[in-house]
Amino acid sequence: MTQLASKVESSKGSRPRLSDTLPDSTLLGWLHSMQLIREFETRCMQAYQGTKIGGFCHIYSGQEACAVGTIGCTNNDDPVILAYRDHGHALARGMSPRACMAEMFGKAAGCAKGKGGSMHMFDKPNSLYGGHGIVGAQTPLGAGLAFATRYEWEVLGTGTKKVTLCYLGDGAIDQGAFHEALNLASLYSLPVIYVIENNGYSMGTAIHRHSANSKRLTMRGEAYGITSIEIDGFDIRNVYDQFKPLVDECRDSQRPAFVDFKTYRYQGHSMSDPQKYRTKEEVDEWKQRDSIAALVSHLLHDRRCLTEAQWKAMQDEIAEVVRDSVEFAENAPVPEVGAELYSDVLVNPQPNMSPAGEYIHGAKNPLL
Numbered sequence: 001m002t003q004l005a006s007k008v009e010s011s012k013g014s015r016p017r018l019s020d021t022l023p024d025s026t027l028l029g030w031l032h033s034m035q036l037i038r039e040f041e042t043r044c045m046q047a048y049q050g051t052k053i054g055g056f057c058h059i060y061s062g063q064e065a066c067a068v069g070t071i072g073c074t075n076n077d078d079p080v081i082l083a084y085r086d087h088g089h090a091l092a093r094g095m096s097p098r099a100c101m102a103e104m105f106g107k108a109a110g111c112a113k114g115k116g117g118s119m120h121m122f123d124k125p126n127s128l129y130g131g132h133g134i135v136g137a138q139t140p141l142g143a144g145l146a147f148a149t150r151y152e153w154e155v156l157g158t159g160t161k162k163v164t165l166c167y168l169g170d171g172a173i174d175q176g177a178f179h180e181a182l183n184l185a186s187l188y189s190l191p192v193i194y195v196i197e198n199n200g201y202s203m204g205t206a207i208h209r210h211s212a213n214s215k216r217l218t219m220r221g222e223a224y225g226i227t228s229i230e231i232d233g234f235d236i237r238n239v240y241d242q243f244k245p246l247v248d249e250c251r252d253s254q255r256p257a258f259v260d261f262k263t264y265r266y267q268g269h270s271m272s273d274p275q276k277y278r279t280k281e282e283v284d285e286w287k288q289r290d291s292i293a294a295l296v297s298h299l300l301h302d303r304r305c306l307t308e309a310q311w312k313a314m315q316d317e318i319a320e321v322v323r324d325s326v327e328f329a330e331n332a333p334v335p336e337v338g339a340e341l342y343s344d345v346l347v348n349p350q351p352n353m354s355p356a357g358e359y360i361h362g363a364k365n366p367l368l
């Protein structure tokens, strides 16, 4: 058994399960979301291999319980910000598969007008603030989002108590910016939960080779006086059981938290990864306790709120939704170069953005 897997095994407790108090519809919703992500990622891999998707592409398959479970503990106006392995979180937060797939294809109908691609899923109506390619760069932004929500609630009196989820990989935990963010989050009492999706690898480097004291990541948070816990992120019911009380506590206290989620990615780091750094046996071992299969089994045999026929129908329905998103993305137009190249950038040499930040359609780019 790998180090990560044995840690997960030993983290299983015998506490009464909070998730058992949820209605069947909630768990069926989780299953739907997780299967949607799995199917979406499978079709992305096919489209990438067919050269329909270009640039970087990081597949989330295997880690679904983490995104769906944690987002399932939030309200839709709680900000979410993360790194580049972001399609799953976007779908879990409610982005339409069409907008997500069109972004993958670099089409104008994409959530970032086709200008971001795989690593930059944005969805402001669903409080999703990206999608960031620089490792660790989203972590000070997460603190900033939490500062903003606290300021709105406490100083301006215009908002409610919110919690920001800021996701990062195990490869980002030693970035200087992250430690500065942890310090400020604690010092200023910012309601941000740093969610470490610890899949054991940073590109091809195992965590024990890139990070000191890697078996106790929670010490990083504790060093800054932040509540820090480990959670088995491969079992969605367990994610909910342990993460929901933490979200409630952070919302109430308006304090930060740190969670080391043990999880695993089935595919390579990106689409061009020969995966020489791990064995097939290791991948298979994690697949034995696949989060979707485990939830299906629970719903079929324990809750008995799902039949084999209904599960098959759900998979067929999802396959059709994703197939439709691919067709939509393929047929959608590419962004118009003259109108889009210089819009939505920090320094905008083209006056196609009004002072209020509204896009002025049809404005001519004087540089082209």
Ligand SMILES: Cc1ncc(C[n+]2csc(CCOP(=O)(O)OP(=O)(O)O)c2C)c(N)n1
Pocket (backbone or CB within 6 Å): 085, 133, 134, 135, 136, 168, 169, 170, 171, 172, 199, 201, 202, 203, 269
């Ligand atoms: C500052 C910076 N350094 C290096 C890279 C190159 N890089 C891209 S992804 C990655 C690995 C990050 O791994 P992890 O945080 O564990 O996330 P995962 O891919 O496992 O989801 C690296 C080193 C980068 N994008 N930014």
Ligand SMILES: [Mg+2]
Pocket (backbone or CB within 6 Å): 169, 170, 171, 197, 198, 199, 200, 201, 202, 203
């Ligand atoms: Mg990683």
